[in-house]
Amino acid sequence: MTASRQERRRDGLQAAALEMRAELDAVNAAREAGLSACRRAIRASGSAIRAVHRRDPTAVEAFVADACAALREAQEAVLPHPAVAFAGFLHDAEKEYAEAVLTGALVGGGPLPSSTEVGVQLPAWLNGLAEAASELRRHLLDRLRAGELAVAEELLAAMEDVYDFIVTFDYPDAVTGGLRRAADSLRPVLERTRSDLTTTVLQERLQSAIEHRLDTDT
Numbered sequence: 001m002t003a004s005r006q007e008r009r010r011d012g013l014q015a016a017a018l019e020m021r022a023e024l025d026a027v028n029a030a031r032e033a034g035l036s037a038c039r040r041a042i043r044a045s046g047s048a049i050r051a052v053h054r055r056d057p058t059a060v061e062a063f064v065a066d067a068c069a070a071l072r073e074a075q076e077a078v079l080p081h082p083a084v085a086f087a088g089f090l091h092d093a094e095k096e097y098a099e100a101v102l103t104g105a106l107v108g109g110g111p112l113p114s115s116t117e118v119g120v121q122l123p124a125w126l127n128g129l130a131e132a133a134s135e136l137r138r139h140l141l142d143r144l145r146a147g148e149l150a151v152a153e154e155l156l157a158a159m160e161d162v163y164d165f166i167v168t169f170d171y172p173d174a175v176t177g178g179l180r181r182a183a184d185s186l187r188p189v190l191e192r193t194r195s196d197l198t199t200t201v202l203q204e205r206l207q208s209a210i211e212h213r214l215d216t217d218t
Helices: 002-054 057-078 090-109 122-145 149-166 180-217
Strands: none
Touching: 002 057, 002 090, 002 122, 057 090, 090 122, 090 149, 122 149, 122 180, 149 180
8 A cells, every 4th residue: 555655656756756857847948039130139229229319210220120129028928927928038028128219219209119119117217217317428528529418418418308208107116116316316417418408508608708808999
């Protein structure tokens, strides 16, 4: 009797092991596929942002399309496995993709697509928006160097609007994906940018005053 019970127990464990391994194999395969696709999405998103700064809309469109395709592949791969879907790497890829799309929208001055339109979770969209606002500093400084003061002022206004919007979401980090840290990081970037722009405006006014005085004297 004891031997028979032991055999049945062993047979049951072996059968359970086969089922469990099959399930874990599927989870692991989904994780590997999702990770690979997320890496591609992040790389393409970074390339899209750099193309925005280069003011190359054709490249932006191509890289955003690549990032979107890779992200959708990742989302589809991990969808049946919630533990994998919420492991963190998908959120990072969604955030980077949202950042790329929203950076382009902010620089272009157009309406910002919603999280649904971008196709990402709301926390990823919010964090992507905060990082997109930080990216505007680089673009603003490039425009200042080119003498495009009016455009730089518009970009600063966009940064301020985003910051004022972001800080209204006072929820735990577990709900927003760490949005408070993103807002804290954006604030000093905004302050430095405002200072740089103010300095440039004052220099422009001083230069104009000097030139006007010279014209008057002559």
